Amino acid sequence: MSHPVLLMIGSGLELMRGYMLKAAADRHSLVLIDTAEPTWQRPYVADHHVVSDLHDLAAVTAAADALAERWNVAGVLTHDEFLLLPAARLAEHLGLPGNSPTAVAAARDKATTRQLLAAADVPSAASTWVHSIAAAASAAERLGGFPVVLKPSSSAGGMGVIKVSSYNDLLPAWEVATSGAAHQGPEGQDGGVLLEEFLDGPEISVETVTVHGTTTVAALTHKSVGFAPYFMETGHLVDGHSESLIPTVTPITEAALRALGITHGVSHVEIKLTPHGPRIVEVNARLAGDRIGQLVRMATGIDLAGAAADLAMGIEPQVTPIRAAAAAIGMVYPDQDGEVISYALEDGDDSHVAEWQWLCRVGDALSLTPSPAVPNSIRAGFGIVTAATPATARTALDALLKRAHVTVAPALTNAA
Numbered sequence: 001m002s003h004p005v006l007l008m009i010g011s012g013l014e015l016m017r018g019y020m021l022k023a024a025a026d027r028h029s030l031v032l033i034d035t036a037e038p039t040w041q042r043p044y045v046a047d048h049h050v051v052s053d054l055h056d057l058a059a060v061t062a063a064a065d066a067l068a069e070r071w072n073v074a075g076v077l078t079h080d081e082f083l084l085l086p087a088a089r090l091a092e093h094l095g096l097p098g099n100s101p102t103a104v105a106a107a108r109d110k111a112t113t114r115q116l117l118a119a120a121d122v123p124s125a126a127s128t129w130v131h132s133i134a135a136a137a138s139a140a141e142r143l144g145g146f147p148v149v150l151k152p153s154s155s156a157g158g159m160g161v162i163k164v165s166s167y168n169d170l171l172p173a174w175e176v177a178t179s180g181a182a183h184q185g186p187e188g189q190d191g192g193v194l195l196e197e198f199l200d201g202p203e204i205s206v207e208t209v210t211v212h213g214t215t216t217v218a219a220l221t222h223k224s225v226g227f228a229p230y231f232m233e234t235g236h237l238v239d240g241h242s243e244s245l246i247p248t249v250t251p252i253t254e255a256a257l258r259a260l261g262i263t264h265g266v267s268h269v270e271i272k273l274t275p276h277g278p279r280i281v282e283v284n285a286r287l288a289g290d291r292i293g294q295l296v297r298m299a300t301g302i303d304l305a306g307a308a309a310d311l312a313m314g315i316e317p318q319v320t321p322i323r324a325a326a327a328a329i330g331m332v333y334p335d336q337d338g339e340v341i342s343y344a345l346e347d348g349d350d351s352h353v354a355e356w357q358w359l360c361r362v363g364d365a366l367s368l369t370p371s372p373a374v375p376n377s378i379r380a381g382f383g384i385v386t387a388a389t390p391a392t393a394r395t396a397l398d399a400l401l402k403r404a405h406v407t408v409a410p411a412l413t414n415a416a
Contacts, residue, residue, distance in 0.1 A: 004074035005029040005046065006313055007064060009087045010054050012080060014040040015357055019294050020079050020287065021045075023305035028313055031071055033063045047071060057086050064090055075312035079287050079305075081156040084108060097314045099285055103261035107285040110194055111153045113260060117280055120259035122252060124280035125149070125199050131192035133174050137167060139195045147198040150174065152181035157289070157375020159183060163198060163229040173229070179372035199272035199279050204245065205236075206253045206269040207288060207296055209307050209319045213263040215254045216319050217246055218304060219296045221288070222390075223270075227333075230370050232378070235397065236292055237328040239390045240299030240321060249278050256280050266308040268292070290376075291329055291384065298327035298354065298386050325386060326393040327354070330401045332381040334366040338408030343380065346403040352396035355384040356404075366408055380406040 006028040011021055018040060024030055025044035032041060032048040041048075047070065049063040067073060076096055078087040084104050091098035106112045114127040126143055130136045140148045150173050151161040160180010164173040177193040205221040220243050224235040253269045260283055268288035270281035286308075287293050293304040301322035310317040334340075340360050358381040360366060371377035383400045387393040 002070075002072050003029065004313065005031050005071045006075045006077060006309055007067060007073045007090075008032045008045070009060065009076065009078040009090070010034055010080045010083050011038075011041050015359070016289065016291065017079055019291070020305040020308075023293075023303055024077065024309035027306050027309050028075070029071075031067050031073070033060055033067070054080075054083055055086060057089055060086055060090060061093055064094065068094065075309075075314065077309060077312035079308070081108070081284065081286060081289075084286055091312075097264060097312060099262055099264050103263070104285050106260045107262065107283045108154045110151065110282060113280075113283055114194075114196075116259045117256060120255060122255045122259050122280060123277060124256075126197040127194055128196075129153075129192050130195045133170055136170060136174060136195050140164070140167075140170075143195070143197050149194075149196045149198050150177035151194050151196065152177060152184040153194055155180050155184040158231050158233065158370060159375055160193070160372050161231050163231070165229065169229070176372065183373040199274050199281065201272045201274040203270065203272050203281065204249070205288060205292070206249055206271060207238075207292065207304060208253060208257070208267045208269060209304070209311070209317060210257060210262060210264055210267060211311065211316050213258075215257055215267075217250050217253065218302045218307075218319050218321075219243075219300055220245055220249070221292050221295070224330075227368065227370070227378075232370055232376075233290060233331070234333070235328060235330040236290055236295060237326065237390055237393060237397075238292070238295040238299040239326050240301075240324045241326070241390070242324075245273075252278050252280065256283050260285075265311050266293075266304050291382075295327040295329060295384070298384075299323070299325050325388055326390040327384065327386045328390075328393045328397045329382055329384045330397045331376075331379050332383075332401060332404045332406060333378055334368065334380055334406050334408050336408060336410055337367045337369075338365070338410045340364045340366060340380070341407050341409050343404075343406040346405070348399065348403045349396075352385040352387050352393070353383065353400055354386050356400070357382055360406060365411075366406070380404075 032045040076091040088101040088104040203223045226234040268284040307317035385396040
């Protein structure tokens with residue numbers, strides 16, 4: 001039998017997840033199960049198997065068994081929120097390291113998350129399951145009135161999540177949330193959505209590494225959110241300097257992971273810093289999206305993508321910071337709905353710029369309303385900056401985003 005290899009389930013878009021696959025390949029030989037033949041992935045994988053539906057556990061298991069006949073598969077890993085449960089079940093089938101499917105399902109389904117957090121006295125948002133607008137109105141009253149939040153139970157990327165500020169906003173918000181629920185993962189409960197207490201205050205995420213049930217906080221990410229009443233993430237900043245917030249959020253983060261049964265791997269725990277203390281927004285049993293893992297590496301030297309790969313192989317990773325800097329990512333959005341007719345980045349000071357990427361092309365349709373089916377569907381591009389301090393990183397990112405221009409032709413409407 002050959003040397004040990006890591007089996008990856010899905011690879012995602014190169015711009016957002018290419019660094020994750022590269023980090024894994026830098027440490028381990030990889031084999032891949034995906035929905036298409038490798039293109040950009042080819043330099044990183046030794047073998048692959050194509051299946052039409054990565055949520056089809058029988059098909060994925062058959063593909064994994066076929067690869068295991070040729071390779072010594074020693075770990076299973078995915079970075080895709082919607083594939084976490086199939087990957088956990090496959091790891092269990094092969095007898096490999098990982099969280100239990102029960103724990104992963106609890107993190108995937110936000111209704112279950114809330115129940116388990118409440119049972120363990122972990123502060124989070126008050127939440128209830130509703131199946132109609134009338135039930136939502138009644139639940140909002142029981143929670144103390146508006147504003148509240150409606151969301152699908154097992155979606156991702158903010159799909160279908162919306163703030164409801166008054167009873168008059170309930171009907172359109174219900175349509176957004178239920179449309180998002182129609183595209184959520186199979187772990188979600190059918191026939192309704194979650195109505196939750198609105199948590200006010202700054203939002204952060206805690207990037208963690210858990211080994212045999214012991215959790216280490218690798219970094220904190222400060223988030224920027226816009227496009228109310230939606231919760232679109234417009235930017236993230238990781239401060240590699242000593243974070244005064246770490247002692248405050250570490251106990252609640254550890255307690256949340258314990259309550260859900262997460263004992264293994266890299267996790268991304270979202271928290272609101274409310275006037276009444278930190279409260280859990282959600283727990284994601286995976287590496288964060290939006291290139292946050294790369295920001296952590298730039299700011300601290302901790303390679304979370306590599307750590308996730310090591311943990312999947314049963315190897316305890318190195319999570320000691322080796323530098324103290326700051327890194328940030330910011331998103332570019334159109335200023336109106338329409339078709340892209342041009343986009344450009346003005347010349348300027350690039351001394352702090354680590355990367356710039358456009359996500360749109362001429363002819364693409366962009367909307368300021370998030371899609372209920374596609375995460376982050378309204379972004380036109382993004383930039384990443386690094387600096388010695390968070391203040392300098394914020395200033396450099398603001399200057400970079402001001403240099404970006406995307407022009408759209410307004411969508412035509414039919415005359416009445």
